[in-house]
Amino acid sequence: MSSIEFRKDLFADERDDDLKEIGKPTIRQDILGHVTGRSPYYDDHLFDGLLHLKCLRSPHHHAKIRSIDTGEAERMPGVKRIIKPQDVPHNLNTLLSLINFGRDDEAMLQGNKVSYIGEPVVAVVAETELQARKAVKAVRVEYEVLPHVLDPEEAMKPEAPVVNEVYPNNTFDYHELYDHQKLRFGDTERAFQAADNIVEGRYQLSPIEQAPTETCGAIAAPETNDRYVCYTGTQALFFSLGTTAKLLDMASSRLHFVGGTVGGGFGGKVDSLHEPLAVLGAHLTGQPVKYVFDRQEEMQVGAPRGAERWYIKDGVMNDGQIVARQFTGVFDAGAYSRLSPYAIIKATGHLPGPYTIPNVSSNVYCVYTNRTPATAMRGFGITAVDFSIEAHMDKVATHLGMNPIELRIRNSYRDGDMKAHRRLAKNTALIECCQVAAQKAGVRLSPEFANDSSLKGGGIGSRIEIPETVTDDVGKIGDRRRSNTPIHPFEGAGHKGKVAAGTRGEQVIAAPAQDHEMVIEPGRDGYRGPSNGSGPLPPDETQPSAPMEPQSQPPVVQTPLPATQSPQPPQIAQTPTPAPQPEPYKPDKLFDRGLKRPGASRFISGSRRR
Amino acid sequence: MSKTPVQFSLNGSSKAIFVDGGANLLEVLRRGLGDLTPKYGCGQGTCGTCTVLIDGEPRLSCLTLAETVEGKSVNTVGGLADGADLHPLQNEFMEGFAAQCGYCTPGMLMSAKALLDKNSNPSREEVMEAISGNICRCTGYESIIDAILRAAGQRTGRAV
Numbered sequence: 001m002s003s004i005e006f007r008k009d010l011f012a013d014e015r016d017d018d019l020k021e022i023g024k025p026t027i028r029q030d031i032l033g034h035v036t037g038r039s040p041y042y043d044d045h046l047f048d049g050l051l052h053l054k055c056l057r058s059p060h061h062h063a064k065i066r067s068i069d070t071g072e073a074e075r076m077p078g079v080k081r082i083i084k085p086q087d088v089p090h091n092l093n094t095l096l097s098l099i100n101f102g103r104d105d106e107a108m109l110q111g112n113k114v115s116y117i118g119e120p121v122v123a124v125v126a127e128t129e130l131q132a133r134k135a136v137k138a139v140r141v142e143y144e145v146l147p148h149v150l151d152p153e154e155a156m157k158p159e160a161p162v163v164n165e166v167y168p169n170n171t172f173d174y175h176e177l178y179d180h181q182k183l184r185f186g187d188t189e190r191a192f193q194a195a196d197n198i199v200e201g202r203y204q205l206s207p208i209e210q211a212p213t214e215t216c217g218a219i220a221a222p223e224t225n226d227r228y229v230c231y232t233g234t235q236a237l238f239f240s241l242g243t244t245a246k247l248l249d250m251a252s253s254r255l256h257f258v259g260g261t262v263g264g265g266f267g268g269k270v271d272s273l274h275e276p277l278a279v280l281g282a283h284l285t286g287q288p289v290k291y292v293f294d295r296q297e298e299m300q301v302g303a304p305r306g307a308e309r310w311y312i313k314d315g316v317m318n319d320g321q322i323v324a325r326q327f328t329g330v331f332d333a334g335a336y337s338r339l340s341p342y343a344i345i346k347a348t349g350h351l352p353g354p355y356t357i358p359n360v361s362s363n364v365y366c367v368y369t370n371r372t373p374a375t376a377m378r379g380f381g382i383t384a385v386d387f388s389i390e391a392h393m394d395k396v397a398t399h400l401g402m403n404p405i406e407l408r409i410r411n412s413y414r415d416g417d418m419k420a421h422r423r424l425a426k427n428t429a430l431i432e433c434c435q436v437a438a439q440k441a442g443v444r445l446s447p448e449f450a451n452d453s454s455l456k457g458g459g460i461g462s463r464i465e466i467p468e469t470v471t472d473d474v475g476k477i478g479d480r481r482r483s484n485t486p487i488h489p490f491e492g493a494g495h496k497g498k499v500a501a502g503t504r505g506e507q508v509i510a511a512p513a514q515d516h517e518m519v520i521e522p523g524r525d526g527y528r529g530p531s532n533g534s535g536p537l538p539p540d541e542t543q544p545s546a547p548m549e550p551q552s553q554p555p556v557v558q559t560p561l562p563a564t565q566s567p568q569p570p571q572i573a574q575t576p577t578p579a580p581q582p583e584p585y586k587p588d589k590l591f592d593r594g595l596k597r598p599g600a601s602r603f604i605s606g607s608r609r610r
Numbered sequence: 611m612s613k614t615p616v617q618f619s620l621n622g623s624s625k626a627i628f629v630d631g632g633a634n635l636l637e638v639l640r641r642g643l644g645d646l647t648p649k650y651g652c653g654q655g656t657c658g659t660c661t662v663l664i665d666g667e668p669r670l671s672c673l674t675l676a677e678t679v680e681g682k683s684v685n686t687v688g689g690l691a692d693g694a695d696l697h698p699l700q701n702e703f704m705e706g707f708a709a710q711c712g713y714c715t716p717g718m719l720m721s722a723k724a725l726l727d728k729n730s731n732p733s734r735e736e737v738m739e740a741i742s743g744n745i746c747r748c749t750g751y752e753s754i755i756d757a758i759l760r761a762a763g764q765r766t767g768r769a770v
Contacts, residue, residue, distance in 0.1 A: 037688055294653060
C-alpha cells in the first residue's frame with residue numbers, strides 16, 4: 001500500500017539478498033479460489049447424513065458437578081448419541097504436552113468441576129442443529145456453585161479458591177521450582193539506590209477475542225478404510241491431529257486430517273477443541289459429525305488473547321540513562337494452561353524491550369482464574385509488555401522533562417550490545433526508526449540524536465558485558481500462597497548469592513523426553529548435544545564458567561523446546577527437590593493397528609522415515 | 611416438519627426444491643442446492659459474508675426465509691464469472707490483493723456488484739457505504755475499496 005515506505009537502505013549492508021518482490025504488488029497463489037468462492041473451507045464439504053454436535057456448557061464460573069441426567073434428552077427426536085465425559089477415552093490433556101511442556105490439566109468434556117462459564121460438560125449429536133440445541137436444553141446437570149476468582153492477583157492470595165487442581169497454587173510451576181519465570185541480569189536493587197530518579201508504572205490489557213469471520217469448527221466422517229477424515233479450520237493441523245490421537249487413544253495413522261484453508265484465525269484456531277470431539281462423535285455414531293461454534297460460542301468460549309498486567313520500575317539518571325529496570329508481570333491464563341505459560345517464556349526473552357539497560361530483573365506469573373482459557377493471538381506474550389514498556393518510556397520522559405524520542409535513542413540497543421537474556425543484539429534499527437518517526441511527526445531532534453546510528457557505539461565496554469548477577473530464591477512453588485508473600489518480587493527476597501560476571505547461564509538442558517523415540521541419538525540429523533556422549537553437563541554454581549571473549553561467541557544454539565529458549569538465569573542452577581510429577585500419559589495398550597516393533601512409540605504407527 | 615416447494619432462478623438457471631418451514635436461504639443454497647459460494651459467518655446478519663443478490667438487491671441470505679424467494683432471481687458469486695472469464699470485480703480483487711483469508715470475499719463481491727450494477731461510476735464514499743455491512747477481519751478494506759473503484763473504471767487517485 002502506498003502508505004507504507006520500505007527502508008531497505010537501513011539494512012543494506014546486512015542483507016545482500018534482493019528478492020525483488022518487496023514493495024511490489026503480487027498475486028496470491030490462493031486468490032483465484034477466494035474470488036470465485038471455491039476455496040475449500042472446512043464447511044464446504046457436503047456429506048450425506050451429516051449429524052450436528054452441540055455442547056452443554058457451564059452456566060457458572062466455578063461449580064462442582066453433582067449429577068448429570070441425560071435421560072430426557074436421549075429420548076428426544078433426532079438425538080443419535082449423547083457424549084458424556086466418561087465416553088472420552090483419555091479425557092485429560094494440555095495443548096503443549098505434545099512438545100513436553102506443562103502437565104495435562106484440561107478435560108475435553110468436564111465431568112467433575114467446571115471452572116469457567118462455557119466449559120463443555122456433555123455433547124449431544126443429533127440429526128439437525130435445532131434438535132441438538134433442544135436436547136442440550138433437556139440435559140439436567142446439578143451444580144454445586146463454588147466461590148470463584150476472576151482477578152489474577154486475587155487468585156494468588158492464600159484464601160482464593162483453587163481454580164485448577166493440577167496447579168493447586170493457582171500459578172503455573174516453572175522449571176518445577178518457582179511459581180513464576182525469573183530473569184536476573186546485574187543488580188537492580190543496588191542500581192536503584194544509585195539512580196537519580198525512580199519511575200514506577202502499572203499497565204494492563206484486557207482480553208481480546210480474535211473473532212474470525214469463519215467460526216472455529218470441524219467435520220469428521222468415517223472413511224471406508226477404518227480411518228476418520230476430518231475437515232477442519234484449524235491453524236495448527238498437527239497439533240489438532242496429535243491432540244485427537246491422544247484424547248481418543250487412537251493411532252494417528254487412523255486420522256486423515258484436511259485443513260489449510262482458514263477463514264481467518266489470528267491465533268484463535270490453535271486450541272484443537274473441535275477435531276477430537278467431532279472425530280469422537282463420528283466414531284460413536286458411525287456417521288459424519290459437524291461440530292462448530294456459533295457466533296455467541298465463538299465470543300464466549302473461543303479462547304482469547306489473555307489479559308496481562310505489568311508493573312515496571314525504572315532507575316533513571318538525570319541525563320535520561322536508564323540504569324535499572326524491574327518487571328512484575330501477571331498473565332491471566334484463565335482456567336487452564338493452553339499456551340499462556342509459553343507466552344511468558346516469550347515475554348521474558350523479550351525484556352527489557354529494545355533498550356540496553358545494565359541491570360534488569362523480572363518475575364512473571366502465569367495465574368489461573370475462573371475465566372475463559374487464553375491462547376494465542378498475533379504476537380501474544382510480546383504485545384502487552386511492549387505496550388507497557390513504551391507507555392512507561394513516555395512516563396519516564398515526562399518525569400524527566402525530556403523529549404520521548406530522544407529518551408528512546410539515548411537508551412536504544414545497538415548492534416553488538418548484550419541483552420538481558422544473554423544474547424547479543426544484532427540488526428538493530430530502533431534509532432533509525434525513531435529518527436524517521438520524528439521526521440514524519442515534525443519533531444526536531446538535537447544533532448546528537450539526529451545523527452546517531454544503531455551501527456555506532458554498540459558492543460563496547462560495559463555494553464557487551466554480562467554483569468555480576470545477584471540471585472534470590474523467593475517464590476518457590478507454594479511459598480507465596482502459604483505465607484501470602486506479595487507478588488512484587490523484590491519485597492522480602494531472600495538473598496541467595498551472586499553469579500560471576502560473564503556467566504552466560506547454565507547449559508541448556510532439554511526436559512527428558514517422555515518417549516525414547518523422541519530422543520535424538522548422536523549421529524542422527526539434528527543432533528546438537530555434547531560430542532563426548534556423556535549427556536548434558538549438570539550446572540555447577542560453585543564453578544561459574546570463565547567470562548566469555550566476545551569475539552569468540554559461538555552461534556546461538558537453538559533448541560526445539562520453548563522451555564529451553566527461555567533465559568535461564570544461573571540462580572536456578574541449584575538442583576531442586578523435584579516436585580512430584582505425574583507420570584506422562586501412555587496408552588494402556590499398543591494401538592491395534594500399524595507399527596508393532598518392540599519398544600516403538602505407542603503414538604507412532606505405520607511406516608516412518610528414519 | 612412440513613416442506614414447502616420453492617421455485618426460483620439461481621444464477622440464471624431455474625431451480626425447484628422442497629424446503630423445511632423456516633429454513634433460511636443460506637442453508638438451502640449451500641446444503642440443498644450445493645452452491646457453496648455464500649459463506650456462513652455469524653448467522654445473525656452482522657458480518658455480511660452470506661450476502662447474495664435477490665432481484666439485484668444485496669440481501670443477507672442467513673436472515674432470508676427460503677420461501678420468500680419464490681419466483682425471484684438469486685445471484686451468488688458462483689455465477690459471477692462468465693464461463694472461464696472472470697468478472698472485472700474478480701479480476702481487480704485478484705490483481706489488487708483484495709483478499710487475505712478470503713472468507714468475506716463472496717459477500718464483498720456481491721455487495722460491490724449490487725453497487726456497480728446501479729452506479730457505474732461511484733465515489734469512494736459510495737463504495738465504502740456499499741460494503742459497510744461486510745466485515746473483513748483481516749482488515750484489508752483499503753485494497754478492497756481500491757479494487758472496486760478500479761473495477762468501476764475509475765482512477766483511484768488516492769493521495770499518499
